[in-house]
Amino acid sequence: MTEYKIALVGFGGVNRGFAQLVADHNAEWKVALGFSVRIVGVTDLFLGSIVDKDGLDAKQLVALPTEKGAFAQLPGGNAEAFNETVIKHSGADIIAEATFTNPVDGEPATTFCRWALESGIHVVTTNKGPVALHGAELKALARRNNVAFEYEGAVMSGTPVIRLARQALAGSNILGFEGILNGTSNYVLTQMKNGLTFNEAVTQAQQLGYAEADPSADVEGFDVRLKVVILANELLDARLNVSDVTCSGISNITAQDIAQATADGASWKLIGCAERDVQGSVRASVEARLLPGTHPLAGIGGAINAVSFHSELLGAVTVSGPGAGRIETAFALLSDIVAIHTVYGK
């Protein structure tokens, strides 16, 4: 029986959700997945850090109060975030990196990933920053150190997108994709179709916890742009930077536009997409598009996310599912560990 020693880097909703999964399901994973998990360290810039090579109690971690320096309340814990110690010296086989996404330089997450990979430790992450901004470097670093760098949760939380394309669609010759990759903006567009104004819909999304106080990353397409870079580089072997993706959002769409679309049986959607042209170069964009009712993404409503892959052999294959949520995103980390186990665990 394989047991993976895991260190959690960042202890917000996602890694707390992962600790919850460990608390609830570790015993059944032995039977269902062929491995179990031991949490040997946690570090968080706000909460502090803790290491125990014998394994931390996942239930106790889940119950930790969200207070500055809270890890000092646990035996052996510390109010300070000893990130490097937890990543390099906790004895972890795998680092689960789930700190905040920094869209400018991907830090400090990228440094955390580098530390782990350079030390021969697998990395699983739900963080768009390191993958979108430094993906090629980190993938090469992982290859050189014969470890995995997995990031299913960076796009559409635990809904399989990257792995679906890489494994199940291998050989289908993916030519491009179109996606609804931001739940907040799709919720806003759906509620506008239901009669709200743009501002009313944004306010409602904020009340429901979908949108931040500053909703611009969601409604102006910046969040989607990072995901388009990740998917284009992964699925189309592109080498795009964020600045290669033209980007506009949904804030110019009026109630009248929406009403006209509905009358025509069409839907406005914020679409992130990329396609490879016959010369092999990849063009990518984020923009609001008017989709006919027969388009596979036209019916995707509310906070649901979806990606439609276009391939030479299958035409359009579309997957939809949750795009956010702490347990849904924590599942992405588990699915990354399952993938690592498939390759390295036998």
Added chain:
Amino acid sequence: MTEYKIALVGFGGVNRGFAQLVADHNAEWKVALGFSVRIVGVTDLFLGSIVDKDGLDAKQLVALPTEKGAFAQLPGGNAEAFNETVIKHSGADIIAEATFTNPVDGEPATTFCRWALESGIHVVTTNKGPVALHGAELKALARRNNVAFEYEGAVMSGTPVIRLARQALAGSNILGFEGILNGTSNYVLTQMKNGLTFNEAVTQAQQLGYAEADPSADVEGFDVRLKVVILANELLDARLNVSDVTCSGISNITAQDIAQATADGASWKLIGCAERDVQGSVRASVEARLLPGTHPLAGIGGAINAVSFHSELLGAVTVSGPGAGRIETAFALLSDIVAIHTVYGK
């Protein structure tokens, strides 16, 4: 470089499509997938058979006329279908079984699969019969002989369903599924929504080649029932027989039912589904259902197929794509070989 020697059993649309894929893509598979394919034998009850351990010309196979005994026209070919010789003695590593589905006893395909598995030869198939009627026996036979029995194409052609659930959703705790698993009946319902009567829509589906002269397997749910058995046994660890699945079709749905649904923003769909209850037993059915407009399957129109998985950790994840087509189904055979290569090829 791994080369898989493949024998094709049945040479109708699907395996002819597979030969087309080999003719067009074998060279690129070496780079993209890490293996190439050599067709060492073909047998077909109508066309006859041929074996060449040095490899048959895939292009020549594709061009074979559809005439009784046509393989006799090729050097070394025979008008008779020497099935057992081709399966057991062509030197194949993998049998691609794509004969017709026999919904009564799964023969002769099941015997073909047994011959291969007993001889230590992997089987990939797009045939629902052996999997739905004798799946447990054939899976056990494969395990005992340390070979693979793969059948992605038995449900939704090359659209990943079985492998998506088995690999990418592993650990999500799938509790049930609902699917639109028959393109003909979905096309009929879609065209009734567009104003045709049931009989007009069936006639149109026949003219387009979706429906057989006797459309009852499609519109009465019998085809879907086989797929529900396959998915329930695969995804929910059920041990269902065909007779365990209650089954009704769409022939009683009237134009008036459809009009009323449309007025209510709802859609009639032929749904194959199964779910595990809290005691662990699995209930499965095929029936026409009235889906609200927000249901993930409500917007699936035309001949497209889709499955919505319900899991404990992700809620609903839905995949849609082609449910038929010769190249689309042949791709399923390729994806099965990719899966075999992942496990056995390293």
